[in-house]
Amino acid sequence: MFGYHGRFLEVDLTRRQTRDLPLTEDFCRKFVGGATMAAALVNDRVAPGLDPLGPDNPLVMATGPFTASPLPMVSRYAVGAVSPLTGFWGEATSGGVFPFRLKGSGWDGLIVTGRADRPVYLYLKDGVAEIRDAQAFWGLDSYAVQDALKADTGDAEASVAAIGPAGEKLIKYACIMNDAGRAAGRCGLGAVMGSKNLKAVAASGRKRPPSADPGRVAELAKEAVSLISGHLVSLALKEYGTNMYMDMGMVLADTPARYFTGSVFPAQALTGQAFRKKYRITNYACRGCPIGCGREVNEFKPGLKVDGPEYETVAAFGPLVGNTDLDLIVEANHRCNVHGVDTVSAGVSIAYAFYLFEKGGLTRDQVGFDLGWGNGPAALKLLDLVLNQEGIGVLVSQGTLAMAKALGRDEGEAAQVKGLEFPMHDVRSFHGQALSYATGPRGACHLKGDYYNIDLGNMVIEYMILPGDRLVSEGKGEPAAKYQSYKDLFDALTLCKFAPLEPTRVAAMLGALTGWAVTPEELLAMGDRSVTLKRMLSAKFGVNRSLDRLPAICARALEEGATAGITPDLDRMLDEYYAYRGWDPATGLPTQAKLAELGLTAGTPS
Numbered sequence: 001m002f003g004y005h006g007r008f009l010e011v012d013l014t015r016r017q018t019r020d021l022p023l024t025e026d027f028c029r030k031f032v033g034g035a036t037m038a039a040a041l042v043n044d045r046v047a048p049g050l051d052p053l054g055p056d057n058p059l060v061m062a063t064g065p066f067t068a069s070p071l072p073m074v075s076r077y078a079v080g081a082v083s084p085l086t087g088f089w090g091e092a093t094s095g096g097v098f099p100f101r102l103k104g105s106g107w108d109g110l111i112v113t114g115r116a117d118r119p120v121y122l123y124l125k126d127g128v129a130e131i132r133d134a135q136a137f138w139g140l141d142s143y144a145v146q147d148a149l150k151a152d153t154g155d156a157e158a159s160v161a162a163i164g165p166a167g168e169k170l171i172k173y174a175c176i177m178n179d180a181g182r183a184a185g186r187c188g189l190g191a192v193m194g195s196k197n198l199k200a201v202a203a204s205g206r207k208r209p210p211s212a213d214p215g216r217v218a219e220l221a222k223e224a225v226s227l228i229s230g231h232l233v234s235l236a237l238k239e240y241g242t243n244m245y246m247d248m249g250m251v252l253a254d255t256p257a258r259y260f261t262g263s264v265f266p267a268q269a270l271t272g273q274a275f276r277k278k279y280r281i282t283n284y285a286c287r288g289c290p291i292g293c294g295r296e297v298n299e300f301k302p303g304l305k306v307d308g309p310e311y312e313t314v315a316a317f318g319p320l321v322g323n324t325d326l327d328l329i330v331e332a333n334h335r336c337n338v339h340g341v342d343t344v345s346a347g348v349s350i351a352y353a354f355y356l357f358e359k360g361g362l363t364r365d366q367v368g369f370d371l372g373w374g375n376g377p378a379a380l381k382l383l384d385l386v387l388n389q390e391g392i393g394v395l396v397s398q399g400t401l402a403m404a405k406a407l408g409r410d411e412g413e414a415a416q417v418k419g420l421e422f423p424m425h426d427v428r429s430f431h432g433q434a435l436s437y438a439t440g441p442r443g444a445c446h447l448k449g450d451y452y453n454i455d456l457g458n459m460v461i462e463y464m465i466l467p468g469d470r471l472v473s474e475g476k477g478e479p480a481a482k483y484q485s486y487k488d489l490f491d492a493l494t495l496c497k498f499a500p501l502e503p504t505r506v507a508a509m510l511g512a513l514t515g516w517a518v519t520p521e522e523l524l525a526m527g528d529r530s531v532t533l534k535r536m537l538s539a540k541f542g543v544n545r546s547l548d549r550l551p552a553i554c555a556r557a558l559e560e561g562a563t564a565g566i567t568p569d570l571d572r573m574l575d576e577y578y579a580y581r582g583w584d585p586a587t588g589l590p591t592q593a594k595l596a597e598l599g600l601t602a603g604t605p606s
């Protein structure tokens with residue numbers, strides 16, 4: 001087989017055993033790799049009633065056919081499991097060097113089950129896997145543990161993906177950190193690692209599978225680098241990182257303010273330019289990326305260089321709580337990274353506490369201090385309570401839906417879909433995005449179908465996904481579904497979402513790596529299959545149309561800004577969406593005919 005090793009590593013931590021799981025070429029072509037292959041493997045191993053933090057929840061780390069190839073922007077990997085935050089399928093991806101090393105270790109990925117009786121870490125190198133004791137490393141923060149394990153392996157080339165204290169404490173939105181500040185952020189998969197007493201995975205080695213046509217791969221890689229490097233968005237990402245979007249986001253009312261109740265705020269204080277004016281910022285890249293969207297704030301404090309923050313974090317700890325203090329945002333981001341929590345779910349949950357405080361749903365007695373809009377230090381104090389699992393922080397660490405339920409509030413106040421907190425794109429501003437959030441395979445997600453980018457002009461002509469009026473819902477169902485499928489496939493191949501590559505080119509890349517004759521149509525079918533598979537998986541745990549909803553707090557028309565008085569017509573778009581997908585409009589679940597068409601028989605994908 002080309003492009004794949006054709007094997008996963010299966011690790012049973014309870015029995016401390018490892019063995020190879022061979023993959024057939026049919027399985028690889030059907031489920032591609034990354035998050036899609038992870039979903040296929042998890043789907044085969046879980047049943048209703050599963051405890052996401054119990055030993056039976058399989059945790060998968062997966063590379064794809066693109067990973068560690070000469071193509072640019074492909075050093076990425078996916079993590080998947082049933083999410084402890086949502087109770088449904090959960091996935092997250094990250095870049096850096098770790099994915100390149102993971103593939104170099106000699107497996108396409110690993111699947112971890114059981115629970116070790118004491119802390120362990122995995123060391124994978126050149127086809128040899130070891131389960132090593134990690135008692136001495138338990139409690140280390142997510143940066144310190146990466147350094148400590150590199151030293152412990154004595155392997156200068158090893159790259160480490162690890163949990164920080166938040167994962168050990170089973171915080172529901174704990175993440176997995178690698179290569180210093182890169183994060184597989186969403187869905188609380190760090191807590192799944194923590195529940196297994198698995199502190200980290202260290203990967204190393206040079207075992208990379210051959211390509212079917214190395215000459216063609218090299219040609220395509222060269223063309224792609226040139227295309228990516230000259231793209232306007234790439235240039236902006238290189239200069240300012242993802243936070244290049246902040247002022248445009250405010251103008252378009254796409255960046256939410258004051259817990260989704262506003263859209264107007266002093267954006268100029270928070271832009272990428274403002275950060276560059278205040279700090280000495282340098283950028284860094286995932287292996288093989290010509291852009292380098294990663295940010296580092298040098299000398300944040302004497303002798304301290306810190307990562308980030310990205311746009312999502314700036315918005316979540318900025319306008320969402322009414323704060324404009326840059327130092328505070330950088331500090332909050334750093335603390336989240338050190339402890340290992342998702343800055344989106346953390347920031348949104350903290351902002352919900354601010355909203356509740358204003359409405360009388362939380363009192364000074366319950367919190368211990370005041371939470372007024374713009375009180376940045378209070379946001380930081382509340383974050384510390386979350387990270388240290390103290391006082392009201394214990395509740396805020398459960399996410400917005402659990403907070404609403406525990407406090408007896410209307411669940412429409414919880415800014416989430418299926419338990420996953422809203423990212424920093426406002427659904428009133430881009431109606432296609434509203435549909436993507438409502439139907440996202442892991443809950444509210446701006447990366448699976450970043451439809452705001454389409455209505456900003458980034459079309460996919462081959463699939464007739466074209467820009468339209470961002471404030472119109474009619475007609476968005478089909479293109480948003482197609483775009484969701486196409487972007488879902490990026491996490492299977494493993495290709496960075498910022499790669500401006502059209503389907504014909506991506507299909508050619510997959511063909512040159514694997515030897516398969518892949519058409520753009522097959523590519524789209526692969527994405528459709530992936531989204532449908534994840535839907536089936538989550539359906540085991542109760543997902544159906546009734547949960548494809550937007551919370552009232554995020555969908556109610558605002559009184560200010562560019563979207564004042566406007567709200568998306570979700571039901572109209574949902575009907576169009578289900579029709580395209582071949583899902584039953586009454587239940588929102590795939591029909592038998594659609595499952596057969598995609599080669600998915602109910603419950604048994606492989």
Ligand code: SF4
Nearest residue numbers: 285286289292293496
């Ligand atoms: S654009 Fe950013 S996230 Fe994507 S590959 Fe490059 S450095 Fe990594």
